[in-house]
Amino acid sequence: MTNKELNYVEDALGHEKFMRSCSKETSSQLQDITLANYIAELEKTHTALYDKFLSLL
Numbered sequence: 312m313t314n315k316e317l318n319y320v321e322d323a324l325g326h327e328k329f330m331r332s333c334s335k336e337t338s339s340q341l342q343d344i345t346l347a348n349y350i351a352e353l354e355k356t357h358t359a360l361y362d363k364f365l366s367l368l
Contacts, residue, residue: 324364324365327361
């Protein structure tokens with residue numbers, strides 16, 4: 312893996328980690344159950360993407 316590719320993966324990991332934490336926090340604060348469940352699903356999606364990027368290293 313080149314340095315440029317490594318930088319891209321590290322950047323993507325940071326973005327996915329941030330999105331996962333935002334989703335988790337937001338879903339816990341929402342009162343609308345349907346919306347909270349949707350945001351919780353987004354958290355799962357970002358966790359899966361994080362794991363995929365991590366497996367590239």
